[in-house]
Amino acid sequence: xxxxxxxxxxxxxxxxxxxxxxxxxxxxxxxxxxxxxxxxxxxxxxxxxxxxxxxxxxxxxxxxxxxxxxxxxxxxxxxxxxxxxxxxxxxxxxxxxxxxxxxxxxxxxxxxxxxxxxxxxxxxxxxxxxxxxxxxxxxxxxxxxxxxxxxxxxxxxxxxxxxxxxxxxxxxxxxxxxxxxxxxxxxxxxxxxxxxxxxxxxxxxxxxxxxxxxxxxxxxxxxxxxxxxxxxxxxxxxxxxxxxxxxxxxxxxxxxxxxxxxxxxxxxxxxxxxxxxxxxxxxxxxxxxxxxxxxxxxxxxxxxxxxxxxxxxxxxxxxxxxxxxxxxxxxxxxxxxxxxxxxxxxxxxxxxxxxxxxxxxxxxxxxxxxxxxxxxxxxxxxxxxxxxxxxxxxxxxxxxxxxxxxxxxxxxxxxxxxxxxxxxxxxxxxxxxxxxxxxxxxxxxxxxxxxxxxxxxxxxxxxxxxxxxxxxxxxxxxxxxxxxxxxxxxxxxxxxxxxxxxxxxxxxxxxxxxxxxxxxxxxxxxxxxxxxxxxxxxxxxxxxxxxxxxxxxxxxxxxxxxxxxxxxxxxxxxxxxxxxxxxxxxxxxx
Amino acid sequence: xxxxxxxxxxxxxxxxxxxxxxxxxxxxxxxxxxxxxxxxxxxxxxxxxxxxxxxxxxxxxxxxxxxxxxxxxxxxxxxxxxxxxxxxxxxxxxxxxxxxxxxxxxxxxxxxxxxxxxxxxxxxxxxxxxxxxxxxxxxxxxxxxxxxxxxxxxxxxxxxxxxxxxxxxxxxxxxxxxxxxxxxxxxxxxxxxxxxxxxxxxxxxxxxxxxxxxxxxxxxxxxxxxxxxxxxxxxxxxxxxxxxxxxxxxxxxxxxxxxxxxxxxxxxxxxxxxxxxxxxxxxxxxxxxxxxxxxxxxxxxxxxxxxxxxxxxxxxxxxxxxxxxxxxxxxxxxxxxxxxxxxxxxxxxxxxxxxxxxxxxxxxxxxxxxxxx
Numbered sequence: 007x008x009x010x011x012x013x014x015x016x017x018x019x020x021x022x023x024x025x026x027x028x029x030x031x032x033x034x035x036x037x038x039x040x041x042x043x044x045x046x047x048x049x050x051x052x053x054x055x056x057x058x059x060x061x062x063x064x065x066x067x068x069x070x071x072x073x074x075x076x077x078x079x080x081x082x083x084x085x086x087x088x089x090x091x092x093x094x095x096x097x098x099x100x101x102x103x104x105x106x107x108x109x110x111x112x113x114x115x116x117x118x119x120x121x122x123x124x125x126x127x128x129x130x131x132x133x134x135x136x137x138x139x140x141x142x143x144x145x146x147x148x149x150x151x152x153x154x155x156x157x158x159x160x161x162x163x164x165x166x167x168x169x170x171x172x173x174x175x176x177x178x179x180x181x182x183x184x185x186x187x188x189x190x191x192x193x194x195x196x197x198x199x200x201x202x203x204x205x206x207x208x209x210x211x212x213x214x215x216x217x218x219x220x221x222x223x224x225x226x227x228x229x230x231x232x233x234x235x236x237x238x239x240x241x242x243x244x245x246x247x248x249x250x251x252x253x254x255x256x257x258x259x260x261x262x263x264x265x266x267x268x269x270x271x272x273x274x275x276x277x278x279x280x281x282x283x284x285x286x287x288x289x290x291x292x293x294x295x296x297x298x299x300x301x302x303x304x305x306x307x308x309x310x311x312x313x314x315x316x317x318x319x320x321x322x323x324x325x326x327x328x329x330x331x332x333x334x335x336x337x338x339x340x341x342x343x344x345x346x347x348x349x350x351x352x353x354x355x356x357x358x359x360x361x362x363x364x365x366x367x368x369x370x371x372x373x374x375x376x377x378x379x380x381x382x383x384x385x386x387x388x389x390x391x392x393x394x395x396x397x398x399x400x401x402x403x404x405x406x407x408x409x410x411x412x413x414x415x416x417x418x419x420x421x422x423x424x425x426x427x428x429x430x431x432x433x434x435x436x437x438x439x440x441x442x443x444x445x446x447x448x449x450x451x452x453x454x455x456x457x458x459x460x461x462x463x464x465x466x467x468x469x470x471x472x473x474x475x476x477x478x479x480x481x482x483x484x485x486x487x488x489x490x491x492x493x494x495x496x497x498x499x500x501x502x503x504x505x506x507x508x509x510x511x512x513x514x515x516x517x518x519x520x521x522x523x524x525x526x527x528x529x530x531x532x533x534x535x536x537x538x539x540x541x542x543x544x545x546x547x548x549x550x551x552x553x554x555x556x557x558x559x560x561x562x563x564x565x566x567x568x569x570x571x572x573x574x575x576x577x578x579x580x581x582x583x584x585x586x587x588x589x590x591x592x593x594x595x596x
Numbered sequence: 597x598x599x600x601x602x603x604x605x606x607x608x609x610x611x612x613x614x615x616x617x618x619x620x621x622x623x624x625x626x627x628x629x630x631x632x633x634x635x636x637x638x639x640x641x642x643x644x645x646x647x648x649x650x651x652x653x654x655x656x657x658x659x660x661x662x663x664x665x666x667x668x669x670x671x672x673x674x675x676x677x678x679x680x681x682x683x684x685x686x687x688x689x690x691x692x693x694x695x696x697x698x699x700x701x702x703x704x705x706x707x708x709x710x711x712x713x714x715x716x717x718x719x720x721x722x723x724x725x726x727x728x729x730x731x732x733x734x735x736x737x738x739x740x741x742x743x744x745x746x747x748x749x750x751x752x753x754x755x756x757x758x759x760x761x762x763x764x765x766x767x768x769x770x771x772x773x774x775x776x777x778x779x780x781x782x783x784x785x786x787x788x789x790x791x792x793x794x795x796x797x798x799x800x801x802x803x804x805x806x807x808x809x810x811x812x813x814x815x816x817x818x819x820x821x822x823x824x825x826x827x828x829x830x831x832x833x834x835x836x837x838x839x840x841x842x843x844x845x846x847x848x849x850x851x852x853x854x855x856x857x858x859x860x861x862x863x864x865x866x867x868x869x870x871x872x873x874x875x876x877x878x879x880x881x882x883x884x885x886x887x888x889x890x891x892x893x894x895x896x897x898x899x900x901x902x903x904x905x906x907x908x909x910x911x912x913x914x915x916x917x918x919x920x921x922x923x924x925x926x927x928x929x930x931x932x933x934x935x936x937x938x939x940x941x942x943x944x945x946x947x948x949x950x951x952x953x954x955x956x957x958x959x960x961x962x963x964x965x966x967x968x969x
Contacts, residue, residue, distance in 0.1 A: 067810045069968045088966065093812045103807020105610060107617040112610070119606025120811040122599045148617075164807075 014081060015042035016172055016204035017049075017066065022075035024061055031475065035061040037227035038075070043206055043220065048198055050218030050235075051208035052309075055505030056478050058227040059208040060100065063176045066206070067097045080171050093121075096170035100177050102161025106150030110141055113149055113164055121168035135163040138193055154380050155186025162193065173197065173205045180210060181533050183378030183548065184579045191217055210505050213536065213576075215309035223313060225507065230316050235309055242307035242315060244285035245269075248277045252299035256519045261296050262288065263516070270314045272512065273519075274539045275559045281311045310508055310536075317509050343402075344369045344496060344527045345390065350399035352385050359385040361550035363399075367543075369495075372518065372528045374541035376579070382550040383531040384424070387500055390529070391421050404495055417445075420494035424501045426485035430474035434465055434484055437473050438491070445492035459487040463517075479510030486517065497521065499530040503537060515540050535575040546582055553582045603813050607821035614795075615825060624790050625826075625833035629783045633837055636779050637772065637845050647730055649673045650684035650693040659704045663715075666741045667697070672733045688720055695719040695730045707745070776847045777929035778902030780837050781863070781922045785896040787833055788867025789874060789888045791826040796875035797884035806968065815964045823868055823957075830864045831857075841933075851932030855942060859928045862949040866921040867892070869956025876963040896922035924948040 024036040036058045043049035051059050064070040066079055068088030077084040079091045104113055114135070118128055136142040139159040144152065149160060158178055165173065175194075179187045191214075197203040198219075207218065215221045215235045223231040223238070231238060251258050259278045263271045265288040270281040280302070282288055287302035294300055345367040352360040360382045367373040375383045388394040390403060392412030401408040406415035428437050438459055442452045460466050463483045468476060473484060482502065489497065499518070503511040518540075522528050530541065538544050538558055545555040554561055558575065565578035573581070615621050651667055653660045667675040676693060678684040684696040698716035700706075717734055719727040799805040808818065838856065841847045849856070870892055878884035898904060899913070900922035906914055917923050924945035931941040 064806075064968060068966075069806065069809055071967065071969060089812065089814075092810050095810065097807065097810035099803050099806040101803035103804050105614065105804055106802070107614050108610060112613060116606050116610045117811065119609075120603050120808070120813050122602065122812055161807075 016045045016080060017043040017206065018076075018078040019062075019066075020076040020078075022062075022065060022077055023073050024058075024065060024070060025073050026061075028475070034227050036065065036072075039224070039227075039229045040075075041222050041229055041232050043204060043222075045204050046198055046202045047219035048194060048205045048207055048217070050215050050221045051206055051224065052210075052212065052215050052218075052221055052313075053208075053224040053230075054210055054478070054507035054510075056226070057224045057507075059210075059224065060176055062224070063097070063174050063206070063208060067095060067174055068092055094170060095172045095174060096165030096168075097174040098161050098165045098176060098178060100180075102157050102178075103164065104149040104157060104161055107148060109146050109148055110152070110160055111145045113160060114167055117164040117167045123168050131167060135166060138196065139163050140189075153186075154378060155182050155189070158182050158186060158190060159193070162190070166197075169201060170203060173203050175205065175207045177208050177210065179214065181379035183381070183583070184535065184576045185583050186378075188580060211534070212310040212313055212508065213308070221309070223316070225317065225320075230313075230320075238309055238312035239307040242281065242311050244304065245282050246305050246307045246311050247280045247282070247287050247302040248274070248305050249280050249287075249300065249302050250277045251297040251301070253297055256523055258297060260516070260519070261293070265290065265293050269318050270311060270512070272539075273515075275562070279305070279311075281307070281315060314508050314512075317507065342369055343367065344371075344404055345373070345529065346400075346402040347386075347390070348400045350386065350389065350401060351397050352382075352389060352394065353397045358550050360389070360396075363545075363547075363550075363552050365545050365552065365555050367527055367529060369527055370522055370525045371542045372522050372530065372540065374538050374544035375529070375531045375547055376533070376535070376538045376544050376575075377531075377547035378533055380549075381547040383547055384500060385550075386547075387498060387529075387531055391419060391498055392416050417492070418495045420489035420492070420497045422485050422489040422497070422499050422502055424504065426481050428473040428481060428485055428488065431472060433470050433472055434476070435469045437484060437488060438465075441488035442491040447491060455491050455493075459491065463487045478506050479513065482506055482510060482514055483517075486514070490521075494526070496527045496529070499528065501531055501533070503532070503534070511537075535579060538575050546579055548583055548586065551586075553586055599812070600814070600817060603811075604817050604821055607813070607817060608824060611795075611821055611825040615829060621791060621795060621826070621829060624787055624794065625829040626836055628790075629780075629787050629833050629837045630840060632783045632786075633776070633779055633840055633845075636783075637776055637841075645672055646674045647672060647695070647726070647733075648693045649675050649730070649734075650678050650687055650696040651675045651699070652678045652681050652684045652696060653699045653703075654679060654681075655699075655701045655703070657704050659707055660699050662745075663699065663703075663707070663738075663741055666737050666744075670733070670737055673737075685718070688718065691720070693720075694723075694726060695734065697734060707742075772845060773847050773934060774930065775902075776841045776845050777933040778900070778926050780834075780841060781900065781925040781929050782893065782896040782902065783837060784830070784834055784860075784863065784925075785867050785870075785922045786888065786893040788826075788830045788864055789871040789892040790885065791830055792822055792868045792871030793874040793878060793884040793888050794871075794881050795826070796822060796872070797878050797881045800879040801881060809966050809968075815966045816961065819872060819961060819964060822872065823865075826868055826871075827861075827864055830868060831860065834860050834864065847933055849933055850936040852937055855937050856929075856932050859925070859932070859942065859946050859949065862946055862953060863921060863925040863928075866949055866953040866956055869953050869960060870921070872960035873956050873963070876960055892922075895920045899923065900926045902926045918948075919952070921949060921952045924952070 019039050019041045022036055022039045023034065025032050026035050039062065051062060053059055061070065065072055066077055066084065068084045068091055071085060080094055082091050084091050105116065108116065114132060123131060136145070139162065141156060141160060141163065144156065149157060152160060162175070162178065178190060182190070194205055194207065198205055215238070218235060220233060221231070221235050221238065222229060249258060249262060255273050255276055255278060259271045259273050262268055262278055262280055267283045268280060268288050269283055272279045280288065343366040347366065348364050350360055350363045351358065363386060365373070375386060377383050385394065389396050389401060389408070392408050392415055395409070403415045404418040408415055429440065432440065438456050439452070442455055447455055460469070463486065465484065465487065468480060473481065476484065503514055506514070518528055532538065541558060543555065543557050544561070546553045546561070554564070562573050562575060562578045565573040565581040570577060649667060651664045653664055664675065664677065667673045676687070678687065681696070681698055684693070684698070687693045688696055696718040698718070700716065703715070715738065717731065719730050721727050796805070799808070842849050871888065874884055874887045874891065878887055899917045899920045901917065902922070906917050906923070909917070928942055928945045931938045
């Protein structure tokens, strides 16, 4: 039976504080959070990586002890009686907590044993869970052989095997394909509606805030705001617009970002989304003179707008000055294919990681590979960088055939790996020196490039800090600087903005745009649907195949239906995956 | 209580399924000991055989030739003839020979008169162990040769009467019979500690430990559920290793299987307990393996008294050896294999093993928290 709602919240945090030690430094992972979550509601714990989401989840689950403050879950003091809390909660850690050598059924049996589900109740409960997660046909399959989306659903089923009163889900949707993500949300809706479960859901995807009943927005261990998502967006009523003008969208964004009263600018399709400080669109003679044909259309605010507005309010002294694009000799040359991939296939044993993939990228273009974890993006990337030989197909990068002249091609490539391959124990300056010397830059030329990087990426304030201790956004900038030391024509970015806060992501993309304007060809992988909007063209990948490729606007337009006149990139992605799944059945029809 | 048993049963079933499906723990229990026993069983030997030895006879005579050929017949030596002592010394400096036997010009006369040994022996002292062995073997060759000479001439053996050593417990004086039981103790220390330390670290790495901890399971149930399956597996590995020692290396087993099983069980508990203790500090398999090798394998090799005599260690090091479980197990195994059930040896060492197992298991229980910090 669900507990009676006596008005007390299902979860109460009072001045919770938790520090971690890193060498001699003490880092406040949770820096005094007071908040609550209502019974039977979905509360979203939203914030970028390093905000403290996982720490907070673990504190609530009794896995960590708070240094100060009080946590009450379902009316029980967690610090005093963690076992009593653990008997009534379900907790799914980031990696789902599954035993990969065990079958779906054996995983369920284990958690049923551990949670004390009586044997006679199991058949009914299993049937319900199998129906909910659609895992029934796979009951005998080992968990390790399931797809990412199915693992996530099995992880959820294991935490639900004994119906919990409070369900803690730690980033269940990050890196999972959008179809599975939608199905997970359907399960959560069902749980809160029919079983009155209280759900605490952490995520770095800001668009998921709008699906929650209430949001706890955290940033750097502090609560930045709490309440229904509508409260956040209401503050911004009348302050967001779509701008268009008769200039390139990147120029439009760059110019608008410098206008007074503008808080945020983001490229979305062919237009630029603008958030202003006051409920009027930016105006002024100078602006109109620079941007002929400038028009603004009002648009409803998003949760992300609210987050950015709050972050800007915290740190008003950081207006993003657009980086002047360094002129590159490449800018002058005519449009040509810098990257040409034809029928590329890569097999690992009998597993086909990349299956018959073809695309091409022109000079100065930003090309995106969009897909869930395991879609084949990183494998494609490694082949493009000459780190992995293809099984079949041809690859030309900067005019070199990668099968024959990988080393020559690599000199023209800058590569920024996932998680930024920096030397954590070295200072910022040493990292810059090392990476420039790797690219055979010495003496005056090396000094010039380091000076350029320091000025361009605003690194001067932290030159002697060790890379490990830098904030995530700063690390990202340093990693980009290191990848650009040898002035490459082509830049490969593997999940570059995964988990960084929206300001750091904007800052990063502003630099990437400037590079593309100067003629550098940029290829980027991402599982953030929105990030795909920054690309000139993109390819959507799933299970090693390219489902579709084209400009973001065209891809979205293809998914337009009467019921959905203005589809998002995620809608388009889902439509594409469903179409791919239907295709074989259609082919069989007479 | 019922619920606790059900949780334990669930955990045990999971653990056995994992052992069966993921061959890595089977490899640690069976393959690793077999490989190490083969490697060290053949590689580590305290016997000297085929030792290169220089024999210098500047004044050849029938008697000298007879003595020199005695070395040819010895399985321990590979003699090389030299005419001058200088050449022989040079060969020793270059490590071409381990020792030099020098027959002086009055060899015939002094040998015939018996009495003091007329031969000179120089041994390369860099490797003290081999040096001492060579010294002993040369003396034995000399004594044997004198006795043979006397028998042939029909006169009584010369004085002093050559010692007839009788070696108790290892009549063949094969060092392998003495080494293999020691190796078994050492190898099972590593295997046992790795079994528990690695599987728990693996659960941390894969994030399953975190999920387990938020269920109603207690930390005691988690520890018991690790101990039982890996005890079974470790004892299986132990049995296989003993069988390998007895049948492949032909080491005699004079004690009873019952004593061997009982004492091995105690030792296995101590080794698994060490693994559990390591796992309370190591959250990755890499770190767990590093600690297991440094904290269990190396002390078992060096401080158990199996290779190096504990009595000749300085006293602070001797104190440390009391904490090494392998020390007691080496004593027990050497006794069970070579001498039989010598209770005066087995009982005190078994008591020490019980104490060590209790300390390790108790410490793991005390240090384990149902929390991540």
